[in-house]
Amino acid sequence: MDLWQDFLTNQGREIHKWEHYFPIYERHFSPWRGRTLTFLEIGVAKGGSLQMWRRYFGPLARVVGIDIDPRCKACEDDGVFVRIGDQSDPAFLASVIAEFGAPDIVLDDGSHQMRHIEASFDFLYPKLTKNGVYMVEDLQCAYWPKFGGSVDDPRTFINIAKSLVDRLNAEHTLGAIEPDDFTRDTYSIGFYDGIVVLEKGQVFRRKAQAIGKAPGLLAAFR
Numbered sequence: 001m002d003l004w005q006d007f008l009t010n011q012g013r014e015i016h017k018w019e020h021y022f023p024i025y026e027r028h029f030s031p032w033r034g035r036t037l038t039f040l041e042i043g044v045a046k047g048g049s050l051q052m053w054r055r056y057f058g059p060l061a062r063v064v065g066i067d068i069d070p071r072c073k074a075c076e077d078d079g080v081f082v083r084i085g086d087q088s089d090p091a092f093l094a095s096v097i098a099e100f101g102a103p104d105i106v107l108d109d110g111s112h113q114m115r116h117i118e119a120s121f122d123f124l125y126p127k128l129t130k131n132g133v134y135m136v137e138d139l140q141c142a143y144w145p146k147f148g149g150s151v152d153d154p155r156t157f158i159n160i161a162k163s164l165v166d167r168l169n170a171e172h173t174l175g176a177i178e179p180d181d182f183t184r185d186t187y188s189i190g191f192y193d194g195i196v197v198l199e200k201g202q203v204f205r206r207k208a209q210a211i212g213k214a215p216g217l218l219a220a221f222r
């Protein structure tokens with residue numbers, strides 16, 4: 001069953017997601033189905049999304065939820081683990097990594113506060129496995145003041161991600177931006193309505209080639 005059907009027919013705990021996220025989840029998460037993976041969701045609430053991820057990824061998946069609300073501990077299930085703490089606390093995040101290892105996928109659906117999203121990303125992104133996926137959802141909040149959002153603030157996650165595009169391309173900036181671990185370890189940055197997703201991965205060869213005939217140009221070179 002695809003994720004959208006699973007969501008529509010959910011009889012388990014409540015899941016709270018925007019409908020238009022489902023094709024985005026499928027695009028980025030479907031290659032991981034049936035594989036051994038550690039999936040970390042920030043924000044548990046009623047626990048329905050953790051159950052959905054476990055059904056979607058299958059029996060080899062370990063789904064870990066973190067939430068600041070101690071009641072969420074009751075959402076633990078077969079293959080579903082919940083740890084209680086603050087997503088902006090590096091010591092708490094370190095304890096989760098120490099217990100479960102590096103996550104393959106992080107989905108941030110937590111407080112939606114810009115400073116919290118930034119703190120989680122700064123700590124967790126470098127820890128992701130080498131082809132891992134980091135997705136932040138509900139970034140409508142990046143424009144809303146009560147979540148620390150605004151169009152102009154450079155520390156909303158939308159604006160942080162925009163500046164990361166330049167770090168992804170640092171090799172081409174003629175020395176303006178020094179390539180760093182982010183440049184070396186990041187394959188792509190995607191922007192959707194309400195979602196930013198980063199895929200880790202390395203570009204081993206940066207080499208432009210011209211292969212094949214260019215008939216229109218040949219006469220000019222003779």
Ligand SMILES: C[S@@+](CC[C@H](N)C(=O)[O-])C[C@H]1O[C@@H](n2cnc3c(N)ncnc32)[C@H](O)[C@@H]1O
Pocket residue numbers: 014015016017041042043044045046047048049066067068069085086087088109110111116
């Ligand atoms: C949008 S809900 C999660 C919804 C759930 N993922 C789903 O799809 O059904 C957000 C959750 O983030 C939690 N939260 C709020 N602030 C947090 C923080 N600083 N650290 C961790 N979790 C937090 C809230 O307690 C709430 O359960």
